Amino acid sequence: MSARGGIDLGGTKIQAVVVDDKHEVLGDSRRPTPHEGGPQDVADAMAETVRDAAKAAGLEPGTLAGIGVGSPGAVDDGAGTVTSARNLPGWEGSFDLATSLSSALGPIVRLGNDVQVATDAEFALGAAEDSSSLLGVFWGTGVGGGLVLDGEPWLGRGAAGEIGHMVVRRGGAHCTCGRRGCMEAYAGRAAMEITARHKHEDGAKTDLFKIMEKRGRDRLTSGIWARALKREDKLATSLIERAVRALGAGVASAVNLLDVETVVIGGGMGVRLGEPYVEKIAAAMTPHLFSADRPPAISVAHLGDLGGAIGASLLVDRS
Numbered sequence: 490m491s492a493r494g495g496i497d498l499g500g501t502k503i504q505a506v507v508v509d510d511k512h513e514v515l516g517d518s519r520r521p522t523p524h525e526g527g528p529q530d531v532a533d534a535m536a537e538t539v540r541d542a543a544k545a546a547g548l549e550p551g552t553l554a555g556i557g558v559g560s561p562g563a564v565d566d567g568a569g570t571v572t573s574a575r576n577l578p579g580w581e582g583s584f585d586l587a588t589s590l591s592s593a594l595g596p597i598v599r600l601g602n603d604v605q606v607a608t609d610a611e612f613a614l615g616a617a618e619d620s621s622s623l624l625g626v627f628w629g630t631g632v633g634g635g636l637v638l639d640g641e642p643w644l645g646r647g648a649a650g651e652i653g654h655m656v657v658r659r660g661g662a663h664c665t666c667g668r669r670g671c672m673e674a675y676a677g678r679a680a681m682e683i684t685a686r687h688k689h690e691d692g693a694k695t696d697l698f699k700i701m702e703k704r705g706r707d708r709l710t711s712g713i714w715a716r717a718l719k720r721e722d723k724l725a726t727s728l729i730e731r732a733v734r735a736l737g738a739g740v741a742s743a744v745n746l747l748d749v750e751t752v753v754i755g756g757g758m759g760v761r762l763g764e765p766y767v768e769k770i771a772a773a774m775t776p777h778l779f780s781a782d783r784p785p786a787i788s789v790a791h792l793g794d795l796g797g798a799i800g801a802s803l804l805v806d807r808s
């Protein structure tokens with residue numbers, strides 16, 4: 490048996506898995522992404538997370554056949570570098586992540602884009618196992634997208650899949666990207682939190698921030714949104730409904746262009762809210778679908794929260 494490692498490097502947490510050659514998870518681990526310092530501090534935390542996952546699997550990290558990393562920012566697997574990972578501390582420039590991890594842990598390190606490796610994992614092992622084309626929608630802090638067309642990842646010129654910046658309303662809400670009317674400006678967790686804070690300051694009643702304080706958090710996590718929805722919190726419900734309408738319009742527009750067989754909804758919000766909300770998104774897509782009598786299969790990401798790390802481990806076998 491030859492085990493492999495996979496790391497999903499996110500803006501809020503780092504997740505690592507050790508999988509066997511059938512991609513079964515032998516051990517996993519997670520820790521918060523450092524908020525301060527620079528790329529080396531992030532790389533140190535990543536190495537620790539892999540050590541913990543290997544320990545949980547009863548293995549030494551040095552015995553792994555390789556380690557794959559799904560990273561935000563501009564990823565160059567050939568050079569082993571990650572550049573402009575702007576949601577990570579002090580990571581505006583280029584950093585040799587592959588060498589850093591490889592010298593800390595031993596095995597070779599392969600790099601890929603975080604959203605694309607999660608999409609590839611759903612294509613190879615998850616919800617789209619029997620499809621030849623897939624659109625992965627990762628609904629979390631922002632809204633990321635990944636594509637597999639005719640069995641191959643589609644990266645465009647390197648920046649494909651930015652489904653969060655599909656325009657769902659011209660001249661609409663301000664997006665964190667600096668433009669207006671993007672799907673993410675309505676559906677991204679970060680944008681929803683900004684809107685919720687403004688409305689709360691303007692007097693709208695909501696339990697969102699009470700739940701946040703009670704749980705000792707400083708941000709509205711997916712879990713907090715889910716709890717507020719359960720309590721039928723009016724503001725949370727209306728913002729989530731607005732997000733679902735934006736996702737319906739944006740995802741349906743992408744389907745009209747690409748006619749993919751399968752759409753997978755993942756990400757922190759997607760996985761947490763799960764199947765009932767995937768059904769709501771599917772219903773919100775219907776009025777916008779050109780071929781509404783032939784919609785794509787749509788489901789929640791089968792690999793759940795570990796999909797990114799499992800997908801990263803698949804990079805080890807890529808030629």
Ligand SMILES: [Zn+2]
Nearest residue numbers: 654664666671
């Ligand atoms: Zn945008």
